[in-house]
């Protein structure tokens with residue numbers, strides 16, 4: 001699957017919208033990505049993760065882990081594709097932990113996954129958790145890498161799609177300047 005095909009799927013599933021958006025950060029943008037809309041179709045999620053898993057060929061992995069909520073589905077489908085255990089980490093009082101009886105053994109080879117890596121902060125927290133358990137990070141993988149090369153891990157980062165989404169402060173937003181499109185909150189009914 002090449003990036004072009006992937007972008008087509010993103011657009012047809014409305015997971016990547018073009019327009020004029022007000023983000024929760026208060027910034028404006030001409031594009032908006034909602035990966036959950038892609039993953040809501042299990043057959044699409046499965047296909048994407050199979051393709052992502054192929055990129056890891058040659059890397060031996062024992063267990064895959066992702067941060068809740070975004071990483072849960074990707075972890076599950078990567079576990080299916082690689083035929084390995086799939087678990088997830090969740091935040092309790094601000095700290096990423098393993099619950100529900102999930103465990104990581106010493107020297108287990110671990111793949112950390114996410115749906116979208118933007119700053120890589122939660123992914124980094126899962127990497128830390130993996131190391132605290134004495135397990136070994138062998139790779140990081142995400143459906144989308146939006147970090148622009150800014151997310152650096154102690155293992156190689158694999159992704160299906162690298163995309164940069166430019167954001168603007170409202171006062172400097174060229175889309176506001178054009179005045180053609182009113183700014184909308186993504187997820188509102190009109191879009």
Ligand SMILES: [Zn+2]
Pocket residue numbers: 020028029170173174175176177183
């Ligand atoms: Zn604007």
